[in-house]
Amino acid sequence: xxxxxxxxxxxxxxxxxKNFDLKIKPGEIHAIMGxxxxxxxxxxxxxxxxxxxxxxxxxxxxxxxxxxxxIEERAQKGIxxxxxxxxxxxxxxxxxxxKTSLNTIRKFRGLKELDSLDFLKLVREKSKNLKIQEKxxxxxxxxxxxxxEKKKNExxxxxxxxPKLAILDETDSGLDIDALKIVSDGVNSLRNKNRSFLIITxxxxxxxxxxxxxxxxxxxxxxxxxxxxxxxxxxxxDGYEGVTETK
Amino acid sequence: xxxxxxEFQKTNLSYKELDNIRxxxxxxxxxxxxxxxxxxNWKYTDLKNIINNNFENLQIFKDKNNSSYNNKLLIKNFxxxxxxxxxxxxxESNFSFEDEKKIIxxxxxxxxxxxxxxxxxxxxxxxxxxxxxSLNHALVNDGIIFxxxxxYSFNKPLIIYNFFDEAADNKIINNKVFISLGxxxxxxxxxxxxxxxxxxxxxxxxHNYTIKKNAVLKKFSINASLDSSYNYNLTKVKSYSNSIxxxxxxxxxxxxIKNEVHCNLLENYSSCFLNGIMLLNGDxxxxxxxxxxxxxxxxxxxxxxxxxxxxxxxxxxxxKIYVDKKAQKTNGYQLSKALILSESSEFNSKxxxxxxxxxxxxxxxxxxxxxxxxxxxxxMSRGLTxxxxxxxxxxxxxxxxxETITEPNIKKLIxxxxxxxxxxxxx
Numbered sequence: 113x114x115x116x117x118x119x120x121x122x123x124x125x126x127x128x129x130k131n132f133d134l135k136i137k138p139g140e141i142h143a144i145m146g147x148x149x150x151x152x153x154x155x156x157x158x159x160x161x162x163x164x165x166x167x168x169x170x171x172x173x174x175x176x177x178x179x180x181x182x183i184e185e186r187a188q189k190g191i192x193x194x195x196x197x198x199x200x201x202x203x204x205x206x207x208x209x210x211k212t213s214l215n216t217i218r219k220f221r222g223l224k225e226l227d228s229l230d231f232l233k234l235v236r237e238k239s240k241n242l243k244i245q246e247k248x249x250x251x252x253x254x255x256x257x258x259x260x261e262k263k264k265n266e267x268x269x270x271x272x273x274x275p276k277l278a279i280l281d282e283t284d285s286g287l288d289i290d291a292l293k294i295v296s297d298g299v300n301s302l303r304n305k306n307r308s309f310l311i312i313t314x315x316x317x318x319x320x321x322x323x324x325x326x327x328x329x330x331x332x333x334x335x336x337x338x339x340x341x342x343x344x345x346x347x348x349x350d351g352y353e354g355v356t357e358t359k
Numbered sequence: 360x361x362x363x364x365x366e367f368q369k370t371n372l373s374y375k376e377l378d379n380i381r382x383x384x385x386x387x388x389x390x391x392x393x394x395x396x397x398x399x400n401w402k403y404t405d406l407k408n409i410i411n412n413n414f415e416n417l418q419i420f421k422d423k424n425n426s427s428y429n430n431k432l433l434i435k436n437f438x439x440x441x442x443x444x445x446x447x448x449x450x451e452s453n454f455s456f457e458d459e460k461k462i463i464x465x466x467x468x469x470x471x472x473x474x475x476x477x478x479x480x481x482x483x484x485x486x487x488x489x490x491x492x493s494l495n496h497a498l499v500n501d502g503i504i505f506x507x508x509x510x511y512s513f514n515k516p517l518i519i520y521n522f523f524d525e526a527a528d529n530k531i532i533n534n535k536v537f538i539s540l541g542x543x544x545x546x547x548x549x550x551x552x553x554x555x556x557x558x559x560x561x562x563x564x565x566h567n568y569t570i571k572k573n574a575v576l577k578k579f580s581i582n583a584s585l586d587s588s589y590n591y592n593l594t595k596v597k598s599y600s601n602s603i604x605x606x607x608x609x610x611x612x613x614x615x616i617k618n619e620v621h622c623n624l625l626e627n628y629s630s631c632f633l634n635g636i637m638l639l640n641g642d643x644x645x646x647x648x649x650x651x652x653x654x655x656x657x658x659x660x661x662x663x664x665x666x667x668x669x670x671x672x673x674x675x676x677x678x679k680i681y682v683d684k685k686a687q688k689t690n691g692y693q694l695s696k697a698l699i700l701s702e703s704s705e706f707n708s709k710x711x712x713x714x715x716x717x718x719x720x721x722x723x724x725x726x727x728x729x730x731x732x733x734x735x736x737x738x739m740s741r742g743l744t745x746x747x748x749x750x751x752x753x754x755x756x757x758x759x760x761x762e763t764i765t766e767p768n769i770k771k772l773i774x775x776x777x778x779x780x781x782x783x784x785x786x
Contacts, residue, residue: 217742
């Protein structure tokens with residue numbers, strides 16, 4: 113599904129990712145943990161197509177050169193990024209945004225576009241599962257949403273768009289325990305043998321709910337250790353320094 | 360340019376007093392000429408220059424004998440009363456939803472013909488340093504006088520249709536509209552401008568409103584379908600105790616428009632709300648100049664203007680709040696936000712606060728910028744193309760002002776016109 117090799121990225125001359133390698137097969141859940149500034153968000157940004165980075169190396173998505181695919185096509189082809197800081201867009205109605213996004217992607221996938229009634233039915237069902245109050249969907253996109261509401265809205269978008277590769281950039285930060293559980297349930301309900309996840313997080317907490325197949329430790333733009341979900345617990349206990357020193 | 364005032368005077372001769380006012384004002388206009396950017400109030404709209412560049416031989420408008428309008432142009436599926444002005448001339452009115460005993464509607468032309476009637480509005484012909492006002496005083500040939508009795512609330516909105524046809528081509532049309540609301544009265548007014556074909560004309564129009572105690576006037580100015588027109592629209596409002604004046608300005612259509620709104624809050628607890636959007640493309644040049652005069656205690660004013668500029672368009676907001684030394688406890692607010700979407704477009708914002716009282720709450724803000732790239736990235740990461748993302752953000756940006764409209768039917772009408780426009784504008 114995703115094959116990254118020898119990827120380096122820098123911004124304004126500062127190298128953030130250094131000869132980074134990562135392979136994700138269909139159905140796998142990978143977690144990337146690492147201290148602040150290790151390059152986690154940069155990786156998420158590059159995979160979803162954000163501009164402004166100088167990139168070297170290779171990244172293939174479903175056999176195609178990901179780095180050459182325009183932002184919106186990545187989304188249409190099934191890459192989804194749950195933002196660490198979802199953007200507030202004043203005046204844009206959340207429901208209208210969700211419908212436009214869903215229909216653009218459905219159209220690309222050769223599915224029938226949903227009319228307003230079908231869309232509302234779908235969005236109601238999905239938001240109920242995530243315990244999102246329906247009234248926030250008629251508000252302006254992310255404007256005045258609490259931290260938890262913003263993150264849930266990201267997961268709602270993910271469940272609507274049904275991506276092939278979902279990248280969650282610190283979706284757990286700012287969530288209380290109940291919300292964390294709801295968000296994790298949302299992710300788990302989407303797990304299947306074809307869908308892959310890349311979960312970026314600081315803390316092991318989220319990984320108690322979403323059990324990853326692989327845990328990678330990213331330090332200074334490089335993966336320094338890879339293990340199974342036990343590695344996350346070690347990290348929690350010994351910290352990044354402890355784990356990386358013992359290698 | 361050579362406006363033939365003598366010929367106009369010959370065909371519009373009346374009693375001496377009015378003839379003298381016309382002559383005096385035309386002379387004043389001749390001395391001053393069309394306003395130029397050297398005048399502070401016209402700094403961003405050099406009218407003289409614009410007229411010279413767009414009209415080879417602008418003539419004074421002459422009445423047609425046969426004045427019929429195309430009734431297909433009336434707005435459908437929207438119950439309303441109507442007043443029709445064709446090229447500034449009063450054609451007809453229809454108040455089928457109302458108690459007509461509570462309403463007086465007169466043609467200004469007929470009122471001007473009778474000295475007794477003229478006496479009532481003579482004060483509105485006072486001298487002014489603004490040469491467009493002098494020109495209007497000199498050449499006014501029609502318009503309306505519209506009065507609503509005390510204690511009367513309109514059942515349905517009133518649309519004043521300002522239609523223009525081929526008789527307007529290459530002409531300057533000067534008219535005046537007088538509206539007064541009696542105590543405790545209530546009116547929603549749509550000032551709707553439409554010209555079916557591409558005729559180039561200049562419309563110089565002055566509205567004078569009087570809003571008595573506890574009365575509410577909500578006005579919606581719509582110029583969505585005026586493609587090649589040039590306009591100066593001046594509105595002067597006198598607001599009395601506890602009255603409310605709201606004006607929503609949808610500035611989309613004309614090649615040139617300078618909208619000027621002067622609100623005079625004359626008595627306790629009167630308020631005015633000026634909200635508007637400008638969405639300009641091509642070579643359009645729009646200006647909104649407001650002048651909110653707090654002349655008494657406890658009055659409130661609020662202004663929210665949002666603008667989007669494409670291509671080589673040019674927009675201006677000059678918003679002034681004046682607070683008299685008597686006007687304690689004033690609450691004044693204004694905010695202008697503009698998005699510039701092309702390197703060749705221009706937006707000027709000039710907030711002015713002039714405050715002589717010491718116990719007031721006044722604030723203002725003004726931003727001019729581009730679309731936020733983070734917002735674009737967010738939407739594109741959800742599958743939208745850059746164009747779709749741009750449009751969604753622009754629509755949302757302007758929609759915030761449309762959301763302030765409290766009349767559902769009028770909001771629907773304005774939303775429709777706005778959406779049509781944004782789809783056409785190639786944002």
